[in-house]
Amino acid sequence: MSNELLDIKKLETFFYTRAGIAKAVNGISLSVDKGEIVGIVGESGSGKSVTGFSIMGLVDPPGEIAGGSIKFKGEEIIGQTEEEWRSFRGAKVSMIFQDPMMTLNPVLRIDTQMIEAIRAHEKVSKKEARRRCVETLAMVGIPSPAERIKSYPHQFSGGMRQRVAIAIGLLNKPDLIIADEPTTALDVTIQGQILSEMQTLCRKTGMALIWITHDLTVIAGLAHKVAVMYAGKIIESGNVQEVLDEPLHPYTHGLIGSVPSRNKRGQPLYQIPGMTPSLINIPEGCSFRMRCPHADEICMKEPDETISDNGRMVRCHHPL
Template identity: 65%
Template structure:
């Protein structure tokens, strides 16, 4: 238990809409250890972002955490009151968002937005809060942080803004950072720089990271473990090298097969047929069966979670043993 920063057990987050209950997250379990990176992979609408927001306690109505436990260093976050959650947010658990153009408040200066985060969790002088903000900016590789502190967000480029957001997340040296597709909106070169920096920082401070993405190449380079989500469930998880080299779930197969660089030049790009199913009143059984070439009558029942190897889990009746072509 000691090294476990976060353990999520059977988490279900539902949205009650007029059309019915959307089971955005449906019985998800995973854990992240100190200093390790978990890649949470899936298509749009697979529930990966909602999982992230559930962990940090920012699921807004009509959404609600319907079941499960979120154990953060042994404390169940689903049992905490809003004020107790607020004290953890930005302090012990931080979050980085997808679009750096939208996350910073356009009309407040960077120093205001950083120092208020310091003041929200500690009683320090303005001078000290300012120094901490400056150091955090320097740490994420922003040149001349003293001057940049008095700038406004629109005076930064996208990559620089994301660095500012990361610096804000790092202000209190959190135990856990939930990063929701933080590099998706950035140039590839900036993406690579930020990935490298985040990885170093996480290692250095023993921060656990949940990296939500749809980009398998990012996961391959950054994560230690990976969990693949489909229609609100984790269909396969394990150590990154194993899952990506020997995927067992047909969906993971499909995902890996869809990466363009893996295909031979001139050959047709592979794709997974069909679309992600609507999550409103999803029928019983494997949600992927309508798009799966291996599906049969058995798939109409919920597949049990099996453990094909140490640290690996799988939800499928038909594990694929041959390697991805």
């Protein structure tokens, strides 16, 4: 239990829009241990990014955390004052976003942005802060960091920019990093470099990582644990090996079947019929009911989480 870093219980994040309440995160529970890499997988609109934002306290109106609890090292973080949030973000948990061009300020040099991030949390001299910045840039694999730190974001390539964003996330040695699709916009070889960088960092520093992605194949090689999200709920979670080898939920099964792979070359891919429901109008009962080949009357009732001894969770009336 002492190993537990983050414990989310029945978290609900709703967006109160004019069209109705969008239940982006609808009662999810998830725990992350120290040094653990957890993957959150889901399609667009499944609520995986909002989960990340909720942990960082970055949900803006009309969104609101409507219920549940998030405990970080045993302490509740929902309901912190804005001041407490500010010392929490970046220092204890930091987040890396999908598009590094949007997260870096284009009119400030990298050193300005990085030194600012350190001095926001600690009272250190500018010189000392710069030294740490250069060190961190070297750690994420930027060649000649002492010169490159004086560049503007546009002088970096996409992969390098993402490294800078990761370096900024690492500056204050957080215990947990939330990475929201950080490699989606990058090429395979650059994605490989970033994945390798993150993997070594986690192994070296004992930092935990939540990797949010739509790409099951990335999770397969990287994560220890995986949670599959669908329409605001985690519908299956557990050890990566077990979930990918023997998926219990029909949705996970369908997702895995729809990934093109060498075993099925030229064969039709498995199709999940229909599309993800609108979060404003989630069907009653099991939200996957409309697209599920096994659905029957009992699925009109919301399925509960069934958790087996080894921590494998599934939310389905007819697990495979």
